[in-house]
Amino acid sequence: MVLATEQPTREELVRRVSDLAPTLQARTAWSEENRRAHDDSIADLAEAGIFKMRVPARYGGYECDTRSLVDVATELGRIDGSLAWTASVYWIPTWMACLFPDEVQDEVFSTPDVRVCGTLSPGGMATPVDGGAVVNGKWGFISGAPHSHWQEIIAVMPGDDGEPAPVMALVPMSELRIIDDWHTSGMRGTGSVSTVAEDVFVPSERILPLGAVLQGQSASAHNTGSPIYRVPLLPVASASSVGAVLGMAKAARDVFFERMPKRTITYTNYTSQAEAPLTHFQVAEATMRIDEAEFHAHRLAEMVDTKGVENATWTVEERVRARADLGAVCRLGKEAVDTLATASGGSSIYNDVAMQRISRDMQAVNLHALMHPNTNTELYGRVLCGLEPNTLYL
Structure with missing residues (x-):
């Protein structure tokens, strides 16, 4: 799937966030009380293109450089720290999704303004089965989970030699159970709840060795030429x-x-x-x-x-x-x-x-x-x- 999209400048993206300031600030008390971002704030950021900043251009994304992330998040942080944190967290697993094979990306990015949450901490076990693995586990501090479509999880899986090693996998949020345990003194509006996998099957194409990912290795053919994914x-x-x-x-x-x-x-x-x-x-x-x-x-x-x-x-x-x-x-x-x-x-x-x-x-x-x-x-x-x-x- 190839989509043509106008690439906004860094300054334009910052301006879009700045223009939303009065509207977003009016919802900070609601987010504090309800311990997650307001649905309308997520919709506003989606309309402003904030969730496209790390999406490949071929899917209608902006493929923004890192300085653009810093400047946009800075402007958003002046408005609402929890909302800025949530947007920043989405950028990281979205970028990680771009390391998976291109057919996996086709599935993930078929959702407009897709939001991917995640973690870097192993919280589960993956048991190899034909065609993939069955995952069981629990992951905490999953910021933005209430508004996510996918979660990037880290689990431990035995390798071909029998030695356990951490892997990174993509799982639809619909296959995970959310535990509403985010009762905290700070960053209350981030919705950083826990998620649970119970015998969730993950196909092999949606599993990557974490060690390879940490070293910057990618399974994507399309993204290897883009500076932000290498x-x-x-x-x-x-x-x-x-x-x-x-x-x-x-x-x-x-x-x-x-x-x-x-x-x-x-x-x-x-x-x-x-x-x-x-x-x-x-x-x-x-x-x-x-x-x-x-x-x-x-x-x-x-x-x-x-x-x-x-x-x-x-x-x-x-x-x-x-x-x-x-x-x-x-x-x-x-x-x-x-x-x-x-x-x-x-x-x-x-x-x-x-x-x-x-x-x-x-x-x-x-x-x-x-x-x-x-x-x-x-x-x-x-x-x-x-x-x-x-x-x-x-």
């Missing part, structure tokens, strides 16, 4: 995630300056918070942290895009630096939000003030296993010290 998974996942975090940090700054003109500092002689030297220090420090986070986000995107265009081999140091850049964005973004939240006073803890939601969301992101600043920084330092990485997720 880079390793973890740098792609890292670069796909940073924009939402950067956007949340910028959202905190936006909210702070919106509220500042009407705020005094209680129990002091300051009639305006803007007069206090402490405020000057806090806003400057937070802004510098956001600037630093933006540097790491853009450096990461540039490395992924450049090496994809050049079809260049990735060194181990480059791979772990991608994760270090991701961790740096998370750490610096949280530091900026913490500073601005502290400066926002007791009135900011009310539910109708966005600062408290942004602060909770940023805390949750920094606890994510792949994004945790300490884990990523340690990994980078380990390799810089001449040691082998202690993970396959590079």
